[in-house]
Amino acid sequence: MKILMVCLGNICRSPLAHGILESKLDPSRFTVDSAGTANYHIGEPPDERSIKVASENKIDISQQRGRQFVISDFDKFDQIYAMDRANFKDLKQMARNEKDLSKLSLFMDSHPDSPFQEVPDPYYGDMSDFELAFDLIESTCERIARNLYSFIENRK
Ligand code: 4NP
Numbered sequence: 001m002k003i004l005m006v007c008l009g010n011i012c013r014s015p016l017a018h019g020i021l022e023s024k025l026d027p028s029r030f031t032v033d034s035a036g037t038a039n040y041h042i043g044e045p046p047d048e049r050s051i052k053v054a055s056e057n058k059i060d061i062s063q064q065r066g067r068q069f070v071i072s073d074f075d076k077f078d079q080i081y082a083m084d085r086a087n088f089k090d091l092k093q094m095a096r097n098e099k100d101l102s103k104l105s106l107f108m109d110s111h112p113d114s115p116f117q118e119v120p121d122p123y124y125g126d127m128s129d130f131e132l133a134f135d136l137i138e139s140t141c142e143r144i145a146r147n148l149y150s151f152i153e154n155r156k
Contacts, residue, residue, distance in 0.1 A: 010036030041066035084118035
């Protein structure tokens with residue numbers, strides 16, 4: 001199965017979601033990638049604050065490079081997670097049909113008991129905002145990983 005994490009710039013939140021979910025899944029069965037709805041940071045490494053908070057939690061995202069979401073990602077991926085409602089709306093507008101739409105979800109919907117419904121954009125914030133983003137993404141990826149494994153087990 002192929003999973004795509006999407007935020008605005010693909011340098012703060014979705015690189016964390018990409019690295020964290022990847023660390024929880026068997027690479028022979030799952031592929032994880034990330035992209036941004038905007039073209040601001042194509043080819044750039046993640047924000048140094050995301051690299052730092054990830055590395056403090058033993059996850060290396062420094063080799064990732066920013067890219068923009070493209071329509072063909074709807075064909076390539078099985079599940080596409082939007083970090084906030086604006087990202088979700090932008091993706092929804094690019095969907096070509098019901099099948100594309102069925103692949104989209106708001107990331108935090110996988111963690112319904114969290115007080116957060118979106119991952120707040122930490123870009124204009126400080127390290128504490130990146131730590132919050134890490135914690136929300138980590139706890140939600142834990143649930144997503146569990147759901148993905150039960151999904152593929154039940155499919156057998
Ligand atoms: P991200 O954060 O969507 O989590 O990667 C942002 C990164 C860059 C910008 C905005 C948000 N920007 O305006 O450049």
